[in-house]
Amino acid sequence: MPMPHRTFAQVAKRRLTGKEGRERIREVRALLEELPDYRNGPYADLRKWLLSEIEESRVRSSAVHRDSIAVRREGAAQIALVGPPNVGKSSLLQALSEIQIKTSDYPFTTLRPIPALTRIGGVLVQLVEIPGLIEGANEDRGGGRALLGVLRSADAIIYCVRATAEPGELRPVIDEVTLAGIQKPAFLAATRADEASPGAVERLAGAFPDLEIVPVSVIDEASLDAFRDAAWRLTGLIRVRLRTAAGTEPDPIALDPGATVTDVADSVHHDLAASFSGARVWGPSARFDGQRVGRDHPVEDGDVVEILI
Ligand SMILES: Nc1nc2c(ncn2[C@@H]2O[C@H](COP(=O)(O)OP(=O)(O)OP(=O)(O)O)[C@@H](O)[C@H]2O)c(=O)[nH]1
Ligand SMILES: [Mg+2]
Structure with missing residues (x-):
């Protein structure tokens, strides 16, 4: 039967x-x-x-x-910028990097994800503009699935919305990201802040209590610096500088939290990591300047390390 x-x-x-x-x-x-x-x-x-x-x-x-769209990773971390059209995402990328991107006063100027490298405290970080993520993205409206895929592989997300916007403008974007099950460190950039009236940023903060709000305007250098700092915090990485006979290197090395002096040596050369005997450390992880430490000593953000051979 x-x-x-x-x-x-x-x-x-x-x-x-x-x-x-x-x-x-x-x-x-x-x-x-x-x-x-x-x-x-x-x-x-x-x-x-x-x-x-x-x-x-x-x-x-x-x-x-x-x-599916692949964005080639470059730099120490990849951070996606996502938000409604015409809020100034491309302008931000332009202000923070060397690249020339098309910007305009029309929505949907940017059609594909655009990566740009920005230097934050001497470390290169990749910012990626995600264009036109609209309601229904999870059902692939506006090619949404591929865009969500780019967000999924990023290390962190910066939601962008005009400081003067109604909170309702950003809600569909956040909803689509949440619906896709994507959870990343994030903050909310209140863009074009120079156009905002007093109280606008506070209103956004009230509507999105879970997100840190970072007001930013491309014509205000101080706000761009604050944006860079907030972006760096999202990466969760730490910065350590090398000291050699020639002096302290100007550009730091980016490492995962919990890294040791062996990881520092490894970032210089694998052979060095295998053979070095210890290190001297200045900064937050050192009990005193120039402290002699072993191979497993954990470094902290802001340390200066001299590898001893
Ligand atoms: N006053 C002011 N205008 C800005 C600022 N940033 C961007 N704009 C203007 O906002 C408009 C849109 O900028 P874009 O950078 O193209 O915005 P977008 O979010 O990349 O837009 P799409 O890619 O089209 O979705 C342009 O006319 C910019 O000149 C800002 O900080 N202040
Ligand atoms: Mg754009």
Whole structure:
């Protein structure tokens, strides 16, 4: 006695739920094997439906493949800038880096993610403008899935909205990111702050109590510095400078928190990490200037380290 066709349809749907691509096709094939081989009637309809599922899964997976966008990682961390159109994301990237990007007073000037390297306290960090993330992105509206994919691989997110905006303008963006299950360190940049009337930033802060608000304007250098500092804090990285016979290196090394002097030596050269005998340390992790430490001594943000061979 075969399973009643209605039960079979229910079981089939349950078994296909949440499966995509090759896995879905394999499951469909297994179901086809189990299906009674009638030429007509409800079982034949089920067969037709399952066969069409194979074809549709194929089309969907090739579409997902084509639509994914890879942004080549550069620098110590990758931070995505996301927000409604026309809030000044490209202008910010321009003000913070060397690149020339198209900006304009129209929405959707930027159509693809644009990376730009910015130097924060001597360390290069990659900022990526994510254009046009709109309501329905999770259903791929506006090519949203690929954009969410870029956000997913970033280390942190900066939400951007005009300081004068109604909070409702940013809400759909945050909702789509949340719906996609993406959770990253984040803050909210209140952009074009020079246009804002007093109280505007406080209003945004009230609407988004969970996010630190950083007001920023491309014509206010001090606000750009504060933006850089906040972006650096999002990375969670620490900065350590090397001291050599020639003096202290101007550009720091970026390391994960918890790094030791061995990691510092390793960033200079793998061989050095294998052979060095210890280090001298100045700064927050040292009990006194020039303290002699062993290979496993943990460094802290702001340390200066001399590797001893
Ligand atoms: N007053 C003022 N205007 C700004 C500021 N930043 C950007 N703008 C203006 O805002 C408009 C939009 O800037 P874009 O940088 O293109 O904005 P976007 O968010 O990249 O826009 P899309 O890529 O089109 O979504 C332009 O006319 C800029 O000149 C700012 O800090 N102050
Ligand atoms: Mg833009």
